[in-house]
C-alpha cells in the first residue's frame with residue numbers, strides 16, 4: 001500500500017544515529033545540506049524524469065539528454081546555484097552527457113595546466129558555457145600508450161601558427177566524450193614539432209565547430225563512434241571520432257602560448273620551444289585529477305547498488321515458513337550476508353579513501369605550485385592504483401548486487417542493469433586498470449630498491465599483516481633476476497595488495513578521528529573490520545604464504561567475519577538509509593525507500609510499450625499463419 005513503510009520494522013532495529021551517519025557519509029553538515037537539498041530538487045522536477053530511458057531510440061535518447069543538459073543549465077542559472085550546488089545537480093540528474101567532460105576534464109585541464117594568460121582567455125567562456133569542451137587524447141590506434149599518439153602540431157614560423165594534423169587513420173581521435181555531436185572546442189593532445197624538431201605530446205586548445213551554426217570548421221571531420229555497451233546507458237554520451245586535415249590553429253603568435261596548453265612549455269614569439277625545468281609528466285596532470293574524482297564516484301556507484309540490494313534483500317522472502325508463518329527474509333541467509341555485507345563495507349571504505357585521495361591531490365597540487373615535485377610519483381601511484389582497485393571492485397560489486405536480487409535484478413526497473421552498463425567503462429577510461437596497476441608496480445619496485453625491504457612504516461598497527469603481505473609479494477618478485485615484463489602479472493598482484501593496504505589503513509585512520517553520533521563509530525568499526533577480514537579471507541593464500549598469519553588465524557578470522565555479519569544485520573537498512581539517496585536517484589523499484597516492491601513491479605510491467613496492445617504487432621503476419629498451419633511446410 002502506498003504511504004506504508006514496509007521496512008519500518010527494519011529501521012526500528014537500528015542501533016545508531018542514522019542522521020549522524022548521514023553527515024559522516026556526506027563528509028560534513030554543509031555537504032549533507034547541499035546534497036539533500038539538490039537531490040530533492042532534482043527528484044521533484046519532472047524535467048529530470050529518467051524512468052522512460054529504456055524505451056527511447058538512440059537519437060531520441062540523445063536529444064533528450066541535450067534537453068536535460070540545457071534544462072539543468074537553465075535551472076543552475078535561474079536559481080543562481082553555486083559551483084558546488086551545480087556539480088551536485090549534474091550528479092543527481094544522473095545522465096552521462098557532454099557536460100561531464102566539459103566540467104570534469106576540459107575546465108580542470110585548463111585550470112591545472114593552463115598559463116595565467118590561457119586561463120584568463122578560456123575559463124570565463126567555459127564557465128558560462130559559451131564554448132563546450134572535450135578532452136581529446138585517445139586515438140583509434142593508441143589510448144594507453146600516450147607517448148604513441150600520432151596527431152601532430154607543427155609550428156609554422158612563417159605564419160606564427162600551429163598546424164594540427166592527423167597523418168594516419170590510426171591518429172584519428174577516437175572516444176572523447178562530448179566530441180561526437182556537441183563540443184565546440186577540444187583540448188587535443190598532439191606531438192609538438194618546432195623547427196623540424198619533435199618535443200613530445202602536448203595539449204592544444206583547438207576550435208572544432210562554428211559558434212554560429214555548429215558546423216565543423218575547415219579541415220575538421222567529426223562524428224559519433226556509434227552505439228556502446230548496453231542499450232540505453234552510456235549511449236546518452238556522444239563519444240566521438242575526429243580527424244584534422246592541416247587545421248590552422250587560428251591563434252597568431254601573439255596568442256601562440258594560448259594554443260599550447262601547458263605552463264610547462266612555451267613556443268616563444270621567435271618560434272623557439274622553451275621547456276620549463278619541470279617534470280614532463282605534468283602533461284598527465286588532468287588524468288591524475290580525474291582519477292581521484294573517479295575513486296569518490298566509485299563509492300557513489302557501489303553504495304547505490306548496495307542500497308538497492310540491501311533493501312530488496314530485506315523485502316524478499318523465500319522458503320523457511322514455519323506453520324504457515326511468513327517465509328524467511330533472504331537477508332537472513334548467511335550466504336546472502338557473506339556476499340552483501342562486504343560490499344556494504346567496501347562502499348564505506350571507498351568513501352573514506354576518496355576523501356583522503358582528495359586531500360592528497362590538493363596537497364600535491366599545492367606543492368607543484370611551489371615547484372616541489374617530491375610527492376608527484378606517490379600521488380601518481382596512489383591515484384592510478386586506487387582508481388584501478390575501486391573501479392574493478394565497484395563494477396564487480398554492482399553485478400553481484402544484481403545477482404543478489406535474483407530474477408527481478410535483471411529487470412531494467414531494478415536500476416541495476418543500467419547502473420552496471422553506465423559504470424563498467426570506469427575500469428577502462430582514465431586508464432585501463434591493468435596498465436595503471438603496472439604503474440603502481442613500477443613505483444613499488446623503485447621504492448623497494450631505494451628503501452630496501454620496508455616499503456613504509458607509516459601504517460597503523462592493525463595493518464601489519466597487510467604490510468607484510470605486500471613486502472613479501474614484492475620480495476618474491478624482486479628477488480629473482482627476471483625482467484619487469486616477465487614478472488608483470490605477479491607484480492600487478494603486489495600492486496593490488498599495496499592498494500588494499502592503503503584502503504584498510506585509511507579506514508583505520510578515519511576511525512581515529514572524532515566521529516559524533518550515538519553508535520556511529522561502533523558501526524564504522526564493524527564495517528572496517530569486515531572490509532579488512534573479508535580481504536584477508538579472500539586472499540588468505542597470500543597471507544598464509546607470507547607467514548604473517550597461521551591457518552588458525554585464518555579460521556578465527558572467518559569465525560569473526562560471521563560474527564560481524566550478525567552485528568551488521570540489524571543495522572543494514574539504516575546503514576544504506578545513511579546514503580540519503582532519493583528514489584529518483586536510485587531509479588529502482590527494488591530499492592525504493594518504502595519497500596513496497598511487488599505492486600510497483602506489477603504496475604511498471606504494464607507501462608512497457610509492448611503492452612500497449614493486447615495482441616502484439618506482428619501476430620497476424622507471423623503468428624496466426626503459424627498457429628493455423630497456413631505456412632507452407634518445407635519438404636522434409
Ligand SMILES: CCCCC/C=C\C/C=C\C/C=C\C/C=C\C/C=C/C(=O)SCCNC(=O)CCNC(=O)[C@H](O)C(C)(C)COP(=O)(O)OP(=O)(O)OC[C@H]1O[C@@H](n2cnc3c(N)ncnc32)[C@H](O)[C@@H]1OP(=O)(O)O
Pocket residue numbers: 096097100101103104105135137138143144145146147177281282284285287288290293294297376377380428429430431432435436439442
Ligand atoms: C560520464 C559518467 C562518468 C562519471 C565519472 C565520475 C567522475 C569523474 C568526473 C569527471 C570526469 C568525467 C568523466 C569521466 C568519464 C570518462 C572520461 C574519460 C577520459 C579519458 O579516458 S582521458 C584518456 C585517459 N588515458 C589514460 O589514462 C592513458 C593511460 N596511460 C598513461 O597514463 C601513460 O601512458 C602511462 C601508462 C602512465 C605510461 O606513461 P609513459 O609516459 O608512456 O611511460 P612511462 O615510462 O610508464 O612513464 C614515464 C614516467 O612518468 C611517470 N608518470 C606516468 N604517468 C604519470 C602521471 N599521470 N603523473 C605523474 N607521473 C606519471 C611514470 O611513473 C614514469 O616515471 P619514472 O620516474 O618511473 O620514469
Ligand SMILES: Cc1cc2nc3c(=O)[nH]c(=O)nc-3n(C[C@H](O)[C@H](O)[C@H](O)COP(=O)(O)OP(=O)(O)OC[C@H]3O[C@@H](n4cnc5c(N)ncnc54)[C@H](O)[C@@H]3O)c2cc1C
Pocket residue numbers: 101135136137138141142143144145174175176177234239425428429430431432433434435438
Ligand atoms: C566510455 C569511455 C569513455 C572515454 N572517454 C574518453 C575521453 O573523453 N577522452 C579520451 O581521450 N579518451 C577517452 N576514452 C578512451 C580511454 O581513455 C582508453 O580507452 C583507455 O585509456 C584504454 O586505452 P586503450 O583503449 O588503448 O586500451 P589498450 O591499451 O589497447 O588495452 C587493451 C588491452 O591491452 C592491455 N595492455 C595495454 N598496454 C599494456 C602494457 N604495457 N602491459 C600490459 N598490458 C597492456 C590492457 O591491459 C588491455 O587488457 C574513453 C573510453 C571509454 C570506454
